Amino acid sequence: MEPSVLEATASTTTTTSATKVEPNNAGEKLQKVFKNDFDAKYNIVDIPTPRNAFMSGQYKCSYAYYTIRSRLPVILTNVIDRMTKDKNELVTQFAPSNFEQSAREELKIIIGFISRLKYELQTDKPFQKFTGDEPDGELWNNFLSHLSEDEGTFYRGCWLHAECYMYRKLYSFVENSIFLKQFDYFGKVKEQALVSSIDDIISLVKYTRRTEKNVEMFEELLKFSLWANRNDDAETASLFNRKVLEDAGSANDYILVNHSTQLWDCLENEPTQKKHLQQVDYILDNVGYELFTDFILAEYMIEKGLTQKVRFHVKAHPWFVSDVTEHDFKWTLEYLSQHSDYIVCLIGKKFLQFLDEGKFELAAASPFWTGPYAYHRMRDVSPDLYNSLQQSKLIIFKGDLNYRKLMNDVCWDPTQEVTTSLSGFLPTNLCALRSIKAEVIAGLPEGVYETLCKQDPQWMITGNYSVIQFVDGTREFGY
Ligand SMILES: O=P(O)(O)OC[C@H]1O[C@](O)(CO)[C@@H](O)[C@@H]1O
Helix, strand or coil, X not given: CCCCHHHHHHCCCCCCCHHHCCHHHHHHHHXXXXXXXXXXXXXXXXXCCCCCCECECCECCCHHHHHHHHHHHHHHHHHHHHHHHCHHHHHHHHCCHHHHHHHHHHHHHHHHHHHHHHHHHHCCCECCCCCCXXXXXXXXXHHHHCCCCCCCECCCCEHHHHHHHHHHHHHHHHHCCCCCCCCCCCHHHHHHHHHCCHHHHHHHHHHCCCCCCCHHXXXXXXXXXXXXXXXXXXXXXXXXHHHHHHCCCCCHHHEEEECHHHHXXXXXXXXXXXXXXXXXXXXXXXXXXXXXXXXXXXXXXXXCCCCCEEEEECECCCCCCCECEHHHHHHHHHHHHCCCCHHHHHHXXXXXXXXXXXXXXXXXXXXXXXXXXXXXXXXXXXXXXXXXXXXXXEEEEEHHHHHHHHCXXXXXXXXXXXXXXXXXXXXXXXXXXXXXXXXXXXXXXCCHHHHHHHHCCCHHHCCCCEEEEEECCCCCCCC
């Protein structure tokens, strides 16, 4: 688990007077003085995110601040370290042998670009336009050109924009390179996530053969997929996955909203005027065991006649470390179908066959998913995507980032109606399967938020709690 916001900020509340520094802890105190200087320089205010404000690194008592201050620089440092360590391997893999020296030089330049991005992040510099051959360069530059001075930097801007911008810039460095176009900074980590979860995958496959068609089983599969979205380290995740597999209801107290029955009704009893909608759209999140649980849920929906097809949406390029790209999606199915374990191999082949038969479909990766926009902007920014989603019986959004984009990355009153927080985004019926990792939430019952805050003020960033939220797209909400 990530260190908490309080751990990250507790040491900063101290005197700013350098004259009081004692010799035995001078280093520590000087660091505190520096931190306070930092806050003053970048207009950081020592408060949590105000209600109805965008999440932002400006608010020191927020996960946005902690992410920009601590998590994102570490991610960039890890990328640099990994590239430096693997440089020979990368050069051999991506450059023809007579161009190895040029590739080595290019790699050095890319590492330089990443270091500069890290510096810009740490010193709250303005977001820079995209000037290379990015296919979505216009989308991004258009977005950037509409930001005011205050909205266009890492700490002062909206957290969603800052994080999306960082990952988009990071990818642009290899995308615009000569030799490293195909390189995925997070490729190894993602492959390892699948390889190391094979035992859990086998257990899940065994458990889900010959299932009944009923709401109870459907709910169990929703929960497997839901809890696979927790952000634990590999070992804790595996223990947790097994616990949920032994008893899908074991973490029920941590599911704060559970609309499984409404979801079932939506799929099972579709009103006659919507009978032509025979597709579920699945907006994927992470690779590894999580992606596999998504496949199992999709398999169930197809085999039990709840939908004819599931159309999966992936990211157009590496994104937020572990998000599924087209390559990851295909690699996962290939890996499973060639596995030495008979059960894994069979299920992999079955899913590949689903792809052939059109029961599974891999949608062309829309740049909108790797854009900075919240989903209420989809209709005007990406009308084709919006129109195609309208043809769906249900859209399943996995994970925390999708949730933040649904909610416009705003710190809503937790009891706010979800439909209000969606700000008009409702192409069809929606479902959010999300474990809570940021202070963005809507649709909680009265009192739940307050009770949990008393138990643990940081409950919203632990990933221990979750929601299965359904929004009925057939109702009129007056937008
Ligand atoms: O994989 P998920 O569930 O989208 O979680 C990743 C998200 O969680 C966070 O760690 C907290 O919101 C973000 O950095 C990121 O948006």
